[in-house]
Amino acid sequence: MKVLVLGGAGYIGSHMVTYLQAQNIGVVVIDDLSTGFSDSVAGVPLYQGDFANQELLQQVFKEHQIDAVMHFAASSQVGESVLNPEKYYSNNLCKTQVLLNIMRQHQVINIVFSSTAAVYGSPEQALIDEQHPVTPINPYGRSKLAVEWMLQDYASAYGIKAVCLRYFNAAGAAIDASNGERHDPETHLIPLVLQALSGRRHGIKVFGTDYATPDGTCIRDYIHILDLAQAHLLALNWLLTQSSCTYRAFNLGNGAGFSVCQVIATAKEITGQQLNEEASARRMGDPAVLVASAEQAKQVLGWKPQYTQLQEIIAHAWAWEQKLAGL
Incomplete structure (x- = not known):
């Protein structure tokens, strides 16, 4: 089997590439390297460019016998999506349609799509399952949901087989x-906190301290990158056993959320360091709580996350941050 990984030099994509290689699965990567790093996929065929470049896609599908696509290439910042929705609908939705049409030409019908729990918007219950209404509150979530709808329609009309993983x-x-993680600029909470603790950043801003949560800060469901990789391969293997015209969405989560304050406190405990914290205004488009139930993924796909404790997630991230910081 050979898998085309779009955005394969990015944070999630590159860990997926390594995971696939460990399972002796062939990999080809397309990445424009705007946020990815070529050294993270060394030894793997890497085509640098836009994944919606039709000439590039035709070349890749002609040169390689692709069996399936894993799609991680996207713009993914909530705040930016509110300020610049054109970028998000272009990069996330329109370009994916180009991809799907090229896949159809080459009769490649299997795709695992990296979606997001942001499709649910503000949760109506403590634990979000797949039956929760999809009412995204920002252009990022809406653009991802639009791709899900398109995949569902392509499955029905053209025999595409698709799994969307919402995390x-x-x-x-x-x-x-x-x-x-080594985004530039970095926007994710855990690496930002660790950069402050390693001395690579002056401090950390806490966006919103007046949410309706126990400590007033946002609560999120953090999933270890290796557990995500495992889930994507399980989703692909399940997809390959299904008949044509298959569409399914699964949540991926630990079923337990951690607040911004909890993340900061745990990071301090693990590193033994202190940092400057600054309360700041809420960011546009941020719901107070997002925690997902992943029971369907566990039951149908056989997913068994291995790293569910916040302490081990941060400990692994801290070892990486120490390497980057030269500590």
Whole structure:
């Protein structure tokens, strides 16, 4: 089997590539390297460019016998999506349609799509399952939901087989600290906190301290990057056993949320360091709580996350941060 990984040099994509290689699965990567790093996929065929470039896609599908696509290439910042929705509908929705049409030309019908719990918007219950209404409150979530709808329609009309995996906060790093988050600029909470603790950043801003949560800060469901990789491969293997015209969405989560204050406190405990904290205004489009039930993924796909404790997620991320900081 050979898998085309879009956005494969990015944070989640590169860990997926390593995971696939460990299972002796062939991998080809397309990444424009705007946020990814070529050294994270060394030794893997890497085509640098836009995943919606038709000439590039035609070349890749002609040169390789692709069996399935894993799609991680997207713009993913909530605040930016509110300020610049055109970018999000273009990058996330329109470009994915180009991809799907090229896949159809080459009779590649299997795709695992990296979606998001942001499709649910503000939760109506403590634990979000797949039956929760999808009412995203920002352009990022809406653009991802629009892709899900398109995949569902393409499955029905053209025989595409698609799984959408809805998760919120990917976190952690490779166990051996060989890979991890290195966005520039960084916007994710855990690496921002750790950069402040390692001395690479002056301090940390806490966006919103007046939410209706126990400590007033946002609560999120953090999922270890290796558990995400495991889930994507399980989703692909399940997809390959299904008949044509298959569409299914699964949540991926720990079923337990952690607040911004809890993340900061745990990071301080693990590192033994202190940092400057600054209360700041809420960010546009941020719901107070997002915690997902992943019972369907566990029951149908056989997903068994291995790293569910916040302490181990942050510990692995800290080992990576120490490497980046030269500590």
